[in-house]
Amino acid sequence: MPASIDVVFTPDLLPFSDLTGKTVVVADILRATTTITFAVANGATAITPVLTPDDAFRLAADQPNTLIGGERGGMKVDGFDLGNSPREYTETVVSGWQIVLTTTNGTRTLQACRAAERVLVGSFLNLRAIVNRLAQAEGELVFACSGREGGFCTEDTVFAGACVAALAETQLTDAAEAAKILYQEHCEDLLGMLKNCYHGRSLASIGLGEDLEFCAQMDLVDVVPHLVDGRIIV
Ligand SMILES: O=C(O)[C@H](CS(=O)(=O)O)OP(=O)(O)O
Ligand SMILES: [Mg+2]
Numbered sequence: 001m002p003a004s005i006d007v008v009f010t011p012d013l014l015p016f017s018d019l020t021g022k023t024v025v026v027a028d029i030l031r032a033t034t035t036i037t038f039a040v041a042n043g044a045t046a047i048t049p050v051l052t053p054d055d056a057f058r059l060a061a062d063q064p065n066t067l068i069g070g071e072r073g074g075m076k077v078d079g080f081d082l083g084n085s086p087r088e089y090t091e092t093v094v095s096g097w098q099i100v101l102t103t104t105n106g107t108r109t110l111q112a113c114r115a116a117e118r119v120l121v122g123s124f125l126n127l128r129a130i131v132n133r134l135a136q137a138e139g140e141l142v143f144a145c146s147g148r149e150g151g152f153c154t155e156d157t158v159f160a161g162a163c164v165a166a167l168a169e170t171q172l173t174d175a176a177e178a179a180k181i182l183y184q185e186h187c188e189d190l191l192g193m194l195k196n197c198y199h200g201r202s203l204a205s206i207g208l209g210e211d212l213e214f215c216a217q218m219d220l221v222d223v224v225p226h227l228v229d230g231r232i233i234v
Contacts, residue, residue, distance in 0.1 A: 002134060002141035005167065007160045007175040010147035011109040019116040023137050025130060025163065026113055027122050028146035029155040030199045032106020034123040034215045035069070035086040040234045041126075041221035043095030047232040049107035053077045056100045063098065070102040074206050077102075085211050086125075098231075105146040110227065113144050119227035124159060124190065128219040131166040141170075143179070154197040155215075158183050158190070191216040 002023070008014055027033055036047050045065075050056050053072065057079065060066045069082035069089075076083035082093070084103050101107055113119045117139075122130045134141060143163065145156035161183025164176050172180070186193040194200040194212040203211055223234045 001167065002137050002170050003139055004171040004173070005141045005143070005164055005176045006173040007143045007145065007157065007164070007179040009145050009152045009157060009175065010150055011105070011112045011144065012150045014109075014112045014144060017142060019113060019142060021117050022140045022142050023118045023120065023134070024113045024116040024142045024144050025120045025122045025134070025160075026106070026109050026144045026146065027156040027159045028103070028106030028109060029123055029159050029215055030194065030203060031084050031086060031211055031215060032101070032103040032146065033121050034125055035084055035089055036101070036121050036225055036232055037123045037125045037221060037223065038086040039089040039094050039099060040225045040232065041223045042089060042091040044089070044097055044099050045233070046098045047225070048098070048100045048230060049110040049232065050100055050102050051108060051111060053080070053102055056080070056102045060100045065097055067094065067097050067099045069099050070107070072104065074203060074208060085208060086214055087211065105148060109144050109146040110232075114227070114230070116142070121225035121227075121232055122159060122163065124216060124218050125220040126223055127159070127162060129222045129224050131163055133224045134163065134167060143176075148199050153199055154182065154186075155194055155199060158186050158193060162187065190218070
């Protein structure tokens with residue numbers, strides 16, 4: 001069991017946390033870490049998070065068997081193979097392919113956590129698998145919420161709180177305690193929480209409401225994606 005748990009609400013707060021030697025779980029429920037989880041569960045060989053579309057085009061140009069995915073403003077970038085909807089990342093589409101991914105919030109958070117000892121990728125889709133892995137971890141555990149354009153978001157914090165609630169008997173920071181309370185407020189209706197939160201309403205307004213139902217699914221897959229040398233693998 002981890003010795004302590006902290007929750008960092010936005011990537012802008014990460015520079016104030018020394019991640020050295022710690023286990024970090026990155027959360028971007030809407031939608032990057034849900035998409036990554038589903039893609040690797042469906043056989044994507046690796047996912048490389050990058051900051052910009054230009055970085056993505058440059059990196060993919062050097063590598064065979066590579067798809068480029070991600071969004072800006074929630075929509076697929078011109079010239080990309082895939083957007084940031086997890087529903088696009090089916091076995092038929094991604095099995096055997098590596099993916100270069102850039103999104104507004106999630107890939108930025110993944111990049112910001114590289115100093116950590118280990119970086120895991122969490123979502124409701126693999127919550128049970130993440131909790132089982134963390135129950136065997138020692139040392140300090142940090143949940144890095146991706147938030148939205150530097151601000152707080154409910155859905156990532158609720159996910160962190162769900163994990164905190166499952167990891168009993170661990171010392172919690174005030175932020176981890178607050179995340180647990182927010183989860184307890186929403187645990188009976190995760191889909192309702194996704195439909196009501198700012199990001200969920202914004203995705204629905206651009207025709208991506210079906211993603212909310214997808215991202216609310218609990219324990220759909222049994223994988224723990226993790227970052228190794230800048231690439232996410234299982
Ligand atoms: O694609 C998403 O859902 C968001 C984009 S935005 O914040 O809605 O513009 O990106 P993510 O990095 O997955 O939060
Ligand atoms: Mg997000």
